[in-house]
Amino acid sequence: MAKKVVATLKANDSRAFAKVIKMVKSPKTGAYTFKEQILTTDEVKENLKK
Secondary structure, three states, X not given: OHHHHHHHHOOOXXXXXXXXXXXXXXXXXXXXXXXXXXXXXXHHHHHHHO
């Protein structure tokens, strides 16, 4: 699956994309989970500030 995502992210006619993996702490249990998102490079800094 990872190879397929990488291939679609590097298409010449599309915008530049990045895969963002964010660690989030659960308020109920205190355990950490990981959220994965595919964003344009313009949106990466804005998303990580949240």
